[in-house]
Amino acid sequence: MTEKFRVPHTLILLLGMMLVAYIATWLVPQGFFDTVTLDNGRQAVVAGTYSLSDEQVRLSPMDFLVAIPRALAAAQDVIFFVFIVGGVLSIARATGTIDALIGRLLERFGKNPHLLIFMVIFCFALASGAIGTAGEYIPFVLILVGLCKAMRLDAMTAVGMVVVGYGIGYGVSAFSPFTVMVAQQVADVPLYSGIELRLAIFVPFVLIGFHHVWRYAKSVQADPNNSMTASLPCPLGGNDNTDYPALNLRHKIILFGLVTAIAAAVWGISQRGWYLYELGAIFILWGAVTAIVGQLGADEAAERFIDGVKDLATTAILIGIARGIALIMEDGQILHTLVHAMSMPLSHLGAELAAVGMFIMQTILNLFIPSGSGQAYVTMPLMAPVGDLIGVNRQIAVLAYQFGDGFSNMIIPTNAVLMGIIGMAGVPYHLWFKFCFPLILKLMFAASIVLVLAVVFDYGADVQPQISALHGLTQVVTSQLS
Template sequence: MTIKDSTLMSQADSKSKKSMNPVIILLLVVLAAVLMTYFLDSGKFERNGKLIVPGTYQVLEKSVSPVNLINIYPQKEAAHAVSLLDALVSIPEAINKQSGMIFMVLFIGGMFGVLNKVGAIETGLERMLSATKGNVYILVPAMMIIFSMGSTFMGMAKEYLLVIPMVVAMANRMGMSSLIGLAIVAIPVKVGYLASITNPYALSIAQPLVGVPVFSGMGMRIFVYVVLMIIGILYVLRSIKKEAKNNTIEMSWDSAKLPTRHTWVLLTLAVGIGFLVYASQTWHWKYNELSAYYLSLGILFAIVGGLTANETVDAFVSGMKKVLIAGVLIGLATAVAILLSKGQILDTIIHSLASVVGENNSNLAAYGMFFSQLLIDVAIPSTSGQAAVTMPILGPLGQLAGVDPHTTVLAFLMGNGATNIITPTSSGLLIFLATAQVGWGQWARYIFPFFLIIILCAMAFLSLSLAVYG
């Protein structure tokens, strides 16, 4: 690495360190939730089970005093402004409540740790590069499709960090900038999250919270994936055409046959994804079953990949550490919902949003959900954390406005994914930028037109989803 390269990497790392930790952001959201219980009316809807009965909202009387903020005694009133002690207690309460979800996320991370240790994905990518012989119109679309499949089916994102330097180097050898190399990886990964065909990080959390089976409504998400991938590929190829002097270049990639073990690992992964979809749809697996499945896959990858017991455990624990922050964010996000519920202002928020949107205007409601997610994602870029905060609100809001739960989930996916492709508060994006040695300003200027295209497409997708699901 040259001195210039080291300087660029140090600058990128410095920018990443200066960004606010998402835990701090969510702690501020927790504090905001406490204050909201003092400034918003308490109220409630009548419910039929978990479903809100429209038109039944009523305001509740409550005593609001600044003294309540430092109250150290449990408050027995039906409606009350919560204290700082309530806020602290809500955090372990939330972690306990969402323990199944948190362990599922940790086991997903462990599974990916084992998969990365085996090295099958990286080797398979290298053989694919050799097969295309450097033809940019075959090479780039093929790579983007493979990267997108990992994110849209399995929720992979940071797992591509080791791939980014290789793709950037390939782009440089073809006469293109590091920005294009980053785009070849980042755009399909973000599009994969936008569609989330079977992405467990998004769907295993968001869909149960609105009362639909995990991975249901897949047809619409496949359509979203195909359309956005076509647009994404064309966007990158257009950029390449501007930069590259020669669109077809012969390169000396390793053309050796894919190792037998890696072939079997990749086949196991493909079969595992298919069975996951079938089992979740057929047996309605919950968090405990999903956690056990991801643990089993990790062990299976290790056996097929030839890892020792120690290597497997080390890789699994290392993978869990990488996603530990997601578990913390889920706990903090759920604490917000608990505080809103204790202060009995959650129904007030739902009622206010429904009043603005209109209970019978499903199109306007769907668009409102999408744009609200765009804004919320700036403060809470975590997909799982944002789902835990917003789905309990958007689900009932969708019911009141006549929006099907699958469209509500789609609005969440579109809003969360669109902002994450450009927002500087996204730790995942900043890590991508640092690895590729690309500045955020440079990336923002490049990706902004694509960001606008996503917004327009998202509105069209939501209208189509309303027509399909009613």
């Protein structure tokens, strides 16, 4: 009898993708675009300058193996932030604060889980779209897992609320400083221009995401056997209480500290350029305050912190390995080749199809360039002049970029934040893919309609640079495409 196919462990899947990338470095032509340093110090490629490398780089098997620890080192900021959050939340749980919070939320939303799901998705999408938050949601994962379990839902529902809110927020952002603003700057259109359309599509796309998560949650609530994670151990490590303590003054002080920490993080991100190192420091401070207010001894707090870190060791490894795929392609000098090859066919399509083609291209490239701003610097200098030639306004090219970057963040295994979230919730990647892929198709269909209508109604024509100013650049691109 044929043995039933078994999906390999997420670590094996990621290592397999690294191996495919390594083999590709031997088969795909190696080449580069010229780059130019912008006023902000970042490097952007120059359209029409792609050329094959004079000397071919051949990565050895040893290079492949060395890429694994290098990838772990490259992802250290996310890895250690996850460790810190896991340890600090373990301290908070020891004080009873997390369980008391879950009990209070159950009183408020226990009979209306759809309201909770919508509010979480909407708020996370709003924050991601406004200030580009992502890794900041990791502290909420285990809280939402515990809450969902108490509401007869599952860990998949909790992850869905977090990731769907985060991904849609990036995809339809009105003015994210890390994606939209960067792409508009590179495409040479005014910052914040075209915001009316992006604001108009925010709620419809959030509703698409909400419907997908709520439809699944309803089926799990009706029959727990419908849960994709029914056979998996609870990520709460057996600490899933059903008797929740009252929310007392001590708990409220600790929660106020959490809100203060998050507010400080938001301020630091927007005003001081903070990111994961500084956020980690903020949560360490909150953990220390939590231990003091919660009257935990120093030894007990340390033990709780280490226990929380131990629980996330697997997650940390997956986050690091995910970085290795892009690392191999960069070392093998094939990343620019893929970008060049995917941009070429766009010149042979009509404007409507080309806009959708840009979106699909950005979606695929996000697998190899998971940094939103990094992807903008590599692809927008190519998409903008190609769009000029075929009648796709630069504002539409920016919209295609942010759709492709944002929505695919929810499913690509090279996204360290995604791997951190599903790892913390104990959801294997292949099950998350099964849950999320139908939603990605829905969002891609809706986004394609928006892009086609944007072309039809000449969205962005009011800020399109004059053709005379683009003549030299388009001449170069034309010669490259011919």
